[in-house]
Amino acid sequence: MSAASEFLISALIVLGALFVLLGSIGLARLPDFLMRLHGPTKATTMGVGSVLLASAVFFSTTDPVGISLHELAPLFFLFITAPITAYLLGKAAMHRKSAARPAKPPAAPPRVSTNRQQGTADDG
Amino acid sequence: MIRTVMPRPGLSLTVFVLWAVITNAASLGQLVLGVVLAIVIPLLTRSFWPDPPRLVRPWRALRFMGVFALDIVTANWRVGRQVIGPLHRLSPAFVEVPLDLRDPFIATLLGSIVSLTPGTVSLHVDQQRWVLLVHALDAPDPQALVDEIKERYERALKEMFAC
Numbered sequence: 001m002s003a004a005s006e007f008l009i010s011a012l013i014v015l016g017a018l019f020v021l022l023g024s025i026g027l028a029r030l031p032d033f034l035m036r037l038h039g040p041t042k043a044t045t046m047g048v049g050s051v052l053l054a055s056a057v058f059f060s061t062t063d064p065v066g067i068s069l070h071e072l073a074p075l076f077f078l079f080i081t082a083p084i085t086a087y088l089l090g091k092a093a094m095h096r097k098s099a100a101r102p103a104k105p106p107a108a109p110p111r112v113s114t115n116r117q118q119g120t121a122d123d124g
Numbered sequence: 125m126i127r128t129v130m131p132r133p134g135l136s137l138t139v140f141v142l143w144a145v146i147t148n149a150a151s152l153g154q155l156v157l158g159v160v161l162a163i164v165i166p167l168l169t170r171s172f173w174p175d176p177p178r179l180v181r182p183w184r185a186l187r188f189m190g191v192f193a194l195d196i197v198t199a200n201w202r203v204g205r206q207v208i209g210p211l212h213r214l215s216p217a218f219v220e221v222p223l224d225l226r227d228p229f230i231a232t233l234l235g236s237i238v239s240l241t242p243g244t245v246s247l248h249v250d251q252q253r254w255v256l257l258v259h260a261l262d263a264p265d266p267q268a269l270v271d272e273i274k275e276r277y278e279r280a281l282k283e284m285f286a287c
Contacts, residue, residue, distance in 0.1 A: 019200060026207035030261075034245070035216050038203060038261040042242040046200040073146045083239035083246070090247040090259065 005061045009054045016050030019043060033093045037086055044082045049075060129163060131170055134179070136162040174229050180286040188280045195241055195276070203242040206262055217263040218247075221256040221270050223278065230281055231256065237277050244269070 023043030030036045052071040059068035130136045143158035179185060206214060225231060228251065235246035238258055248257040256273075263269045 019204065022204040022207055026203070029207065029211060031211065032216075034259050035214070035261055037245050037259070038243060039207065041239060041245065042200055042203055045196050045240055045242065049196075068148060069145045070148050073142055076142065079240060080236070083236035086239045086245045087235070087247065090245055094247060 002061070005057055009058050012050045012054035012057065016047045016054065018047075019050065020047035023047060034090060037090055037093075041082060041086055044078050048078055130166060132166045132173065135166045135173075139165050177227055177230065177285045179284060181284050184280070185284045188284065191276070191280070192237065192241075199242045203261060206243075214262045215264050217260050217266050219258045219260055219263060219266045219269050221258055221273050221278075223254040223256055224274070225278060225282055226254060227285070230285055234273075234277055234281055237281075238273060244273075 020043045023039040023041075026039030026042065027036050030039065052075050056068055056071040059071075140158045140162035143161055144155065147154040147158075223231060223234070225234070228249075231249045231251075231254075235249055235256060238244050238246040238256070243261045245259050246256055247259055249255075250257065258269070258273070260266075260269055
């Protein structure tokens with residue numbers, strides 16, 4: 001493995017990790033559920049994409065068999081499933097909101113419904 | 125004749141290529157297994173599939189994928205900065221994008237594209253009024269976002285599938 005590909009791989013991994021971190025910061029910092037949904041979508045597309053690309057470069061340069069393409073498969077599956085997760089979570093949040101509105105007392109803590117769904121939002 | 129064995133040649137090709145990619149096309153046996161899967165899976169899932177319009181301009185589709193990849197990178201950069209910056213400056217908004225296309229499959233595709241681009245998530249496709257409901261993390265000018273989605277993505281999809 002040449003120095004150039006090592007640099008490329010490290011850069012891609014750091015970039016991917018950075019974007020996953022930014023996605024998590026978004027998930028933690030943003031104030032309401034629908035805004036938080038934007039954090040994980042970013043982590044999947046850029047973060048996982050960069051890390052998988054790094055893996056493809058690594059195995060292509062070290063493996064004598066040739067170029068390695070099987071990293072494209074998880075990327076493909078992520079890209080077709082991530083929007084569905086986001087869609088279902090967003091829809092559930094909208095329904096909860098509209099169902100909760102009439103019964104909601106005016107002084108209800110605003111973040112109860114968002115906190116409970118934080119764990120599931122991670123998958124998106 | 126070929127249609128009875130492979131009702132969806134595109135899907136069969138996708139399954140075969142995916143299988144080859146997952147197994148790194150290591151041996152002839154794997155490729156044969158890929159062919160078997162490419163025939164069996166579309167036949168078994170036949171009744172689940174809607175009738176998608178045909179992709180008439182594949183090169184346009186390839187170019188669009190390039191544009192889309194670049195958009196993901198730039199949007200990531202923008203949203204990444206917004207997330208660590210002051211949050212009170214963000215103006216989240218629900219935006220209704222009126223659609224010109226009239227195909228459920230293409231509308232789903234458009235919704236997925238909007239969701240994959242950071243900063244926007246599509247929440248609902250209204251098939252009565254043909255409106256795509258989008259939630260944007262920061263849309264100070266909703267009309268600009270509507271124009272961008274229509275110009276960049278919807279028009280490209282309509283050209284690709286000729287619908």
